[in-house]
Amino acid sequence: MSEELIENIRNFSIVAHIDHGKSTLADRLIQATGTLTDREMVEQVLDSMDIERERGITIKAQTVRLNYRAQDGKDYVLNLMDTPGHVDFAYEVSRSLAACEGSLLVVDASQGVEAQTLANVYHAIDANHELVPVLNKIDLPAAEPDRIKQQIEDVIGIDASEAVPISAKTGLNIDLVLEAIVTRLPAPKGDRNAPLKALLVDSWYDAYLGVVVLVRIFDGTLKKGQRVKMIGTNAQYEVDRLGVFRPKMQAIAELGPGEIGFITAAIKEVADTRVGDTITDDRKNTNIVPLPGFKPAQPVVFCGLFPMDAAQFEDLRAAMGRLRLNDASFSFEMESSAALGFGFRCGFLGLLHLEIIQERLEREFNLDLIATAPSVIYKINMTDGSHIELHNPVDMPDVVKITSIEEPWIRATILTPDDYLGSILKLCQDRRGVQVDLNYVGKRAMVQYDLPLNEVVFDFYDRLKSVSKGYASFDYHLTDYKEGDLVKMQILVNAEPVDALSMLVHRDRAESRGRAMCEKLKDLIPQHMFVIPIQAAIGAKIIARETIRALRKDVTAKCYGGDISRKRKLLEKQKEGKKKMRQFGSVDIPQEAFIAALKVDG
Ligand SMILES: Nc1nc2c(ncn2[C@@H]2O[C@H](COP(=O)(O)OP(=O)(O)OP(=O)(O)O)[C@@H](O)[C@H]2O)c(=O)[nH]1
Numbered sequence: 183m184s185e186e187l188i189e190n191i192r193n194f195s196i197v198a199h200i201d202h203g204k205s206t207l208a209d210r211l212i213q214a215t216g217t218l219t220d221r222e223m224v225e226q227v228l229d230s231m232d233i234e235r236e237r238g239i240t241i242k243a244q245t246v247r248l249n250y251r252a253q254d255g256k257d258y259v260l261n262l263m264d265t266p267g268h269v270d271f272a273y274e275v276s277r278s279l280a281a282c283e284g285s286l287l288v289v290d291a292s293q294g295v296e297a298q299t300l301a302n303v304y305h306a307i308d309a310n311h312e313l314v315p316v317l318n319k320i321d322l323p324a325a326e327p328d329r330i331k332q333q334i335e336d337v338i339g340i341d342a343s344e345a346v347p348i349s350a351k352t353g354l355n356i357d358l359v360l361e362a363i364v365t366r367l368p369a370p371k372g373d374r375n376a377p378l379k380a381l382l383v384d385s386w387y388d389a390y391l392g393v394v395v396l397v398r399i400f401d402g403t404l405k406k407g408q409r410v411k412m413i414g415t416n417a418q419y420e421v422d423r424l425g426v427f428r429p430k431m432q433a434i435a436e437l438g439p440g441e442i443g444f445i446t447a448a449i450k451e452v453a454d455t456r457v458g459d460t461i462t463d464d465r466k467n468t469n470i471v472p473l474p475g476f477k478p479a480q481p482v483v484f485c486g487l488f489p490m491d492a493a494q495f496e497d498l499r500a501a502m503g504r505l506r507l508n509d510a511s512f513s514f515e516m517e518s519s520a521a522l523g524f525g526f527r528c529g530f531l532g533l534l535h536l537e538i539i540q541e542r543l544e545r546e547f548n549l550d551l552i553a554t555a556p557s558v559i560y561k562i563n564m565t566d567g568s569h570i571e572l573h574n575p576v577d578m579p580d581v582v583k584i585t586s587i588e589e590p591w592i593r594a595t596i597l598t599p600d601d602y603l604g605s606i607l608k609l610c611q612d613r614r615g616v617q618v619d620l621n622y623v624g625k626r627a628m629v630q631y632d633l634p635l636n637e638v639v640f641d642f643y644d645r646l647k648s649v650s651k652g653y654a655s656f657d658y659h660l661t662d663y664k665e666g667d668l669v670k671m672q673i674l675v676n677a678e679p680v681d682a683l684s685m686l687v688h689r690d691r692a693e694s695r696g697r698a699m700c701e702k703l704k705d706l707i708p709q710h711m712f713v714i715p716i717q718a719a720i721g722a723k724i725i726a727r728e729t730i731r732a733l734r735k736d737v738t739a740k741c742y743g744g745d746i747s748r749k750r751k752l753l754e755k756q757k758e759g760k761k762k763m764r765q766f767g768s769v770d771i772p773q774e775a776f777i778a779a780l781k782v783d784g
Contacts, residue, residue, distance in 0.1 A: 193263070193284070245262065252360070292324040313340055318350050331345050333623060382455055484527060498551070501547035502528075504547075513528065522554070587668045636686065673696075675707070
């Protein structure tokens with residue numbers, strides 16, 4: 183379909199809070215336009231990775247081209263860009279939005295506006311999008327479409343009088359959504375005779391095709407064999423393949439202005455394609471103004487990942503390299519730890535990103551890993567006037583050489599039913615939060631807090647969900663660095679520091695966190711033949727202590743010494759158990775202890 187009429191193209195995203203039904207709606211649109219037959223339709227086709235499907239979250243933004251004959255009798259091309267809903271992946275939302283002119287704003291009619299509804303809709307408004315509000319899940323008895331319509335107007339301040347009430351689950355009113363896309367969202371603009379100007383929206387590595395680049399054409403045309411240049415990197419390539427997603431890849435002769443599609447070329451690494459870059463013709467005199475790029479995704483949380491079995495180090499390196507091919511926001515470099523041996527210091531966009539990468543490494547590459555305490559980036563001002571960015575508490579310089587330590591702060595927006603407000607305020611307060619604002623959105627309270635990121639990376643989100651029985655929603659963005667009275671706390675097991683458990687904490691919180699960690703470790707570390715002290719310390723000062731009593735019983739004692747095979751079985755079993763432990767000096771610490779100790783609420 184070359185020479186696509188630009189006025190018959192609609193490029194749109196779906197913005198919503200997590201679980202409000204974006205992916206389900208995308209599936210229905212694909213089905214309703216006959217892009218896939220029912221038999222081809224796997225539920226949530228846009229969520230392609232297994233983990234995404236299992237956890238029901240969308241990680242990578244995906245795109246699909248739909249053909250739709252509207253009630254006006256004209257044939258339209260609809261390009262749908264799916265976007266992730268979780269806060270960790272907010273940067274992917276803004277890059278998808280930059281490729282489109284409009285958005286469907288999906289709000290669960292039984293839940294109403296949530297923290298990420300707000301965050302995402304503001305991204306869309308920033309991107310100058312036309313919005314079509316869609317009230318989903320009206321099949322649920324608890325749905326209150328009229329009240330939610332009013333809420334959208336009151337809270338977001340947009341006209342919701344023509345919001346489309348739908349059920350993405352049953353397919354009710356999907357036809358109205360398609361008509362709204364065509365009639366209420368604008369067509370793209372562009373000049374097919376101008377020099378090529380395209381936005382590099384995304385890129386990833388495909389085992390068969392190599393690097394695949396997702397592009398949105400603004401001006402000009404793109405054809406197979408054409409020579410193109412990336413303005414930012416100045417790299418030049420000849421286009422090998424050109425196509426669109428339906429949602430499978432389909433070759434196409436040409437992409438014109440307003441269209442979204444993919445190209446491949448002899449590009450070696452995803453890193454050669456800078457997301458947000460402008461692609462143009464490889465002609466000398468095209469002085470085109472590059473499109474505004476995107477803010478690069480900066481890792482904000484760091485942790486060490488070590489193989490349980492030192493022999494898996496090379497496998498881990500290879501696996502991380504593979505994951506990084508498709509995820510430029512994941513970074514890693516080699517690190518060695520006294521207790522854990524060789525591993526990698528890794529950077530992530532947030533805790534969910536960390537969990538997903540760890541899970542993929544373990545599941546897809548069959549690796550057993552130990553993750554160390556997640557840490558944020560601290561700025562350390564030294565007495566000699568220099569500054570250090572600290573990614574790993576282990577590298578903290580001697581305190582006498584430090585003038586001050588600064589830590590990153592965030593502004594968090596939390597929406598919650600009134601009943602849980604008290605517990606949530608207490609949680610924020612306990613995490614050194616400073617309340618900025620509190621008001622009501624219908625029956626829900628909306629609070630804004632400034633919080634130190636290091637108090638959020640541990641388990642803030644889990645705690646928030648548990649104190650609000652899952653009803654509170656949360657979104658945040660980094661604001662600035664502020665000086666804090668931070669100290670390095672070490673955990674000593676049998677008098678030896680376990681570097682993987684070191685962390686920077688606020689002085690006022692050190693004792694309670696240290697105590698909680700010691701208590702937790704006491705429960706998690708099995709008894710040994712000797713007494714094991716577990717201590718938390720700041721420098722030489724011990725601030726908390728627990729003791730694991732010595733084990734007296736011999737596991738094989740009850741076998742009367744006679745039954746060799748039974749004895750061997752028991753010993754084998756014990757050995758199996760040992761495999762999952764890590765030895766520190768003479769003490770075995772089970773893998774769960776690392777994660778669990780970090781999740782304590784001290
Ligand atoms: N009853 C009902 N359930 C729905 C409807 N639409 C979606 N759901 C359910 O709501 C849950 C979340 O839907 P998803 O489509 O995965 O939500 P999402 O917004 O794409 O979530 P992320 O991809 O994680 O951001 C799923 O269990 C869906 O089956 C609906 O119209 N009615």
